[in-house]
Amino acid sequence: MPYNRKKMVKEDKIQKYPIMISGKKIMLSEKKIGELIKEKFKKDLAVIRVFDQYDVSLEELDNLNIKIVNLLDECYAETDLNTMKLNKKIFEDGRFFQDSYFIACHELIHFLSRFVEKNSNIFADNYFFDSEEFWGFCLSISSLYAEGRSLDDIWNLVYPKISFHFHNESDSVEFFKKMLHRAKKLIS
Numbered sequence: 001m002p003y004n005r006k007k008m009v010k011e012d013k014i015q016k017y018p019i020m021i022s023g024k025k026i027m028l029s030e031k032k033i034g035e036l037i038k039e040k041f042k043k044d045l046a047v048i049r050v051f052d053q054y055d056v057s058l059e060e061l062d063n064l065n066i067k068i069v070n071l072l073d074e075c076y077a078e079t080d081l082n083t084m085k086l087n088k089k090i091f092e093d094g095r096f097f098q099d100s101y102f103i104a105c106h107e108l109i110h111f112l113s114r115f116v117e118k119n120s121n122i123f124a125d126n127y128f129f130d131s132e133e134f135w136g137f138c139l140s141i142s143s144l145y146a147e148g149r150s151l152d153d154i155w156n157l158v159y160p161k162i163s164f165h166f167h168n169e170s171d172s173v174e175f176f177k178k179m180l181h182r183a184k185k186l187i188s
Contacts, residue, residue, distance in 0.1 A: 017068060018094030025094045033096070034066030037104055040097070046142030046187050047108060050135070054112045064111055066104075074164065076100075079107040081114035102140035102158060109136035134179065137162060141183035151180075 016027035019036070028036070038061045041047045051058050064084055071078065071087040078085045084107050090100040113132045137158065144154045159176055166172035 017091040020094045030068045044143050045146050050139050076103050077107045079110040105143045106136035106140045138179045138182045142186040146187050
């Protein structure tokens with residue numbers, strides 16, 4: 001019999017999700033996955049540079065709650081000043097860090113934008129008020145480039161999420177090209 005039976009029962013009820021780490025699939029809690037995502041953010045050159053551009057300390061990530069929730073099929077994530085909600089579906093195969101981490105990077109732009117809006121008196125002369133979607137996808141692509149991903153791999157991972165936001169394919173392709181250019185500059 002466990003020393004603290006109540007604690008053991010509570011821990012058994014915690015939802016866990018598969019994550020590939022060092023080639024092994026392990027089951028982790030939402031809290032632990034959130035900690036790993038934030039840890040990776042803080043080491044990601046593209047994320048570091050975007051935080052610098054927004055003039056926001058990486059320590060602000062400590063205040064961001066990362067939740068794994070059921071969202072509508074078309075919605076991969078939602079983020080505001082306090083919470084990043086990631087769709088459970090992107091965790092199903094355990095390959096979040098290999099195939100979907102870029103979605104969390106995209107969502108950081110929404111977090112940063114809300115942070116800057118809330119603290120606009122501090123950031124009044126910040127020149128980085130470009131489209132949130134543009135910079136969200138730009139950071140996603142920069143992060144993938146920094147990992148050494150090929151252009152084909154980036155296209156296959158990111159472009160379907162971009163095209164979802166456009167009615168005209170030529171507009172989405174043009175948007176993607178602009179982001180590629182900006183993403184390369186961000187990490188060069």
